[in-house]
Amino acid sequence: MTYIRTDGRKVNDLRPMEAKVGVIKNARGSAMFKIGKTIAYAAVYGPREMHPKFMQNVERGTLRCNYNMMAFSGSGNRVRPGPSRRSKEIGLVTQNALAPVIDLTEYPKTVVDVYIELLQTDAGTRCAGICAASLALADAGFKMKDLVCAVSCGLVGDTPVLDLDYSEEAYEGGAVDVPMAMIPRTGEITLMQLDGVISREQLQRAMELAREGCQKIYEVQKEALRAKFSSMEVEAGETGVSSPPSKGNREA
Amino acid sequence: MVPKNYIQTLAKKNTRADGRKFDEFRKPITVEYSVSAKSAEGSARVTIGDTVVVAGVKTELATPYPDSPDEGSIMVNAELLPMSSPEFESGPPSIDSIELSRVVDRGIRESKALDFKKLCLRVGEKMWIIMIDIYPINASGNLFDAAALAAVAALKNAKFPKVGEKDVIDYKNLSDKSLPFTFMPVSCTVLKIGDKFLVDPIRDEELAADARLSVTFTEEGKICAMQKGGQKQLTHDEVLAMIDLAAVKAAELRKCL
Numbered sequence: 286m287t288y289i290r291t292d293g294r295k296v297n298d299l300r301p302m303e304a305k306v307g308v309i310k311n312a313r314g315s316a317m318f319k320i321g322k323t324i325a326y327a328a329v330y331g332p333r334e335m336h337p338k339f340m341q342n343v344e345r346g347t348l349r350c351n352y353n354m355m356a357f358s359g360s361g362n363r364v365r366p367g368p369s370r371r372s373k374e375i376g377l378v379t380q381n382a383l384a385p386v387i388d389l390t391e392y393p394k395t396v397v398d399v400y401i402e403l404l405q406t407d408a409g410t411r412c413a414g415i416c417a418a419s420l421a422l423a424d425a426g427f428k429m430k431d432l433v434c435a436v437s438c439g440l441v442g443d444t445p446v447l448d449l450d451y452s453e454e455a456y457e458g459g460a461v462d463v464p465m466a467m468i469p470r471t472g473e474i475t476l477m478q479l480d481g482v483i484s485r486e487q488l489q490r491a492m493e494l495a496r497e498g499c500q501k502i503y504e505v506q507k508e509a510l511r512a513k514f515s516s517m518e519v520e521a522g523e524t525g526v527s528s529p530p531s532k533g534n535r536e537a
Numbered sequence: 538m539v540p541k542n543y544i545q546t547l548a549k550k551n552t553r554a555d556g557r558k559f560d561e562f563r564k565p566i567t568v569e570y571s572v573s574a575k576s577a578e579g580s581a582r583v584t585i586g587d588t589v590v591v592a593g594v595k596t597e598l599a600t601p602y603p604d605s606p607d608e609g610s611i612m613v614n615a616e617l618l619p620m621s622s623p624e625f626e627s628g629p630p631s632i633d634s635i636e637l638s639r640v641v642d643r644g645i646r647e648s649k650a651l652d653f654k655k656l657c658l659r660v661g662e663k664m665w666i667i668m669i670d671i672y673p674i675n676a677s678g679n680l681f682d683a684a685a686l687a688a689v690a691a692l693k694n695a696k697f698p699k700v701g702e703k704d705v706i707d708y709k710n711l712s713d714k715s716l717p718f719t720f721m722p723v724s725c726t727v728l729k730i731g732d733k734f735l736v737d738p739i740r741d742e743e744l745a746a747d748a749r750l751s752v753t754f755t756e757e758g759k760i761c762a763m764q765k766g767g768q769k770q771l772t773h774d775e776v777l778a779m780i781d782l783a784a785v786k787a788a789e790l791r792k793c794l
Contacts, residue, residue: 309589357594
């Protein structure tokens with residue numbers, strides 16, 4: 286039986302998006318990314334000295350991502366503040382999703398910290414966090430091959446869909462959630478997780494939806510960067526959005 | 538970072554790093570409501586100049602405490618997110634975040650701004666716990682006043698969720714019942730730098746200050762909570778002068794709610 290989406294979207298529709306860069310003044314780079322009712326902030330600090338010292342990489346800077354849900358941002362009870370196993374894992378996979386596009390060889394022994402905070406959640410939080418974080422890194426002016434776009438796809442009932450909201454993830458007839466992140470210009474996958482039972486054919490269809498969805502997200506992200514930088518003189522980097530940061534202009 | 542003695546020298550010359558008067562708040566001051574309406578029972582975002590703070594309210598049902606069986610309770614938590622400033626680090630709550638949450642807590646709890654009796658559903662059996670979480674998004678000074686304002690705005694914005702059979706809370710459906718507010722407490726913090734008093738400090742001014750006094754007021758202008766901060770002492774007359782300045786500015790802040 287075909288699942289009809291309760292909010293009237295077609296299977297390949299994303300929820301309405303909004304993106305803005307430069308929303309946190311203290312940070313070197315920052316962004317807000319909203320998809321449906323999920324709202325993520327991301328801020329980038331550094332490169333700054335890595336502590337403890339044994340974690341320093343002499344060849345390049347280290348990217349470190351931190352994911353957190355604000356205590357009131359869950360859909361039921363208050364979320365206990367502080368790191369959980371879930372948030373630690375999401376921090377790790379976010380790091381892995383962003384690492385392939387960013388070049389930190391100019392900053393050995395340092396760490397670049399990315400902080401992701403969820404203000405409001407309606408599923409797809411890690412993907413929204415990755416979209417915001419990649420914008421924040423671009424806003425900070427790091428050398429990047431491309432942005433990273435992320436969205437979840439999967440099954441609701443037996444129907445492959447794009448960008449599941451919370452009611453779909455909790456669908457009585459069963460749902461499969463497949464968060465994915467991609468490098469939009471090449472289509473290469475930098476994050477992939479899966480919860481549920483799905484056939485190879487269904488997964489392939491869902492992945493196709495995610496690929497198309499990421500292209501739409503890419504446009505929204507580029508537009509957000511343009512909105513901030515079009516009025517400024519920017520040295521066009523490889524992607525046209527990045528110029529290398531001068532070391533330590535914000536950090537002591 | 539501006540050196541400490543530079544801020545102190547400016548104060549001596551009756552001026553401030555950003556050119557404001559001593560009794561002048563930064564602009565804009567804004568309060569936005571329902572910024573996390575899908576998730577929280579009440580929420581608000583407060584902006585004072587470059588400082589941005591969000592607060593959200595969640596509610597839970599619990600058994601009343603034995604020493605107050607006919608009252609509900611509140612809990613205030615503030616976390617100084619490393620997202621909001623290069624000064625803040627991940628890890629267990631810092632002493633600054635604990636002080637911040639306790640000062641905001643006191644402004645609401647001890648002042649009886651909420652009618653705690655009305656937060657009790659059944660004596661000795663069921664009470665509401667109102668949980669307020671405060672997060673700076675961008676911390677550029679005067680978190681005390683911004684946090685207190687955000688907390689009150691989120692409380693004002695909050696509606697109780699519906700309660701089904703066996704006291705199961707239906708978080709998806711809020712009732713139209715607001716929290717039992719008897720009045721809205723508003724806080725203003727005054728700094729002493731040298732022999733000058735100033736309000737709404739930027740971070741550099743906070744670091745250069747000799748002492749700090751946060752004063753929370755009721756709607757009638759009565760004092761309902763105070764906290765002295767900073768390492769230097771204040772005379773009686775200084776405390777009174779700081780309260781007078783705080784009273785005027787708190788009344789102005791109240792208009793933003």
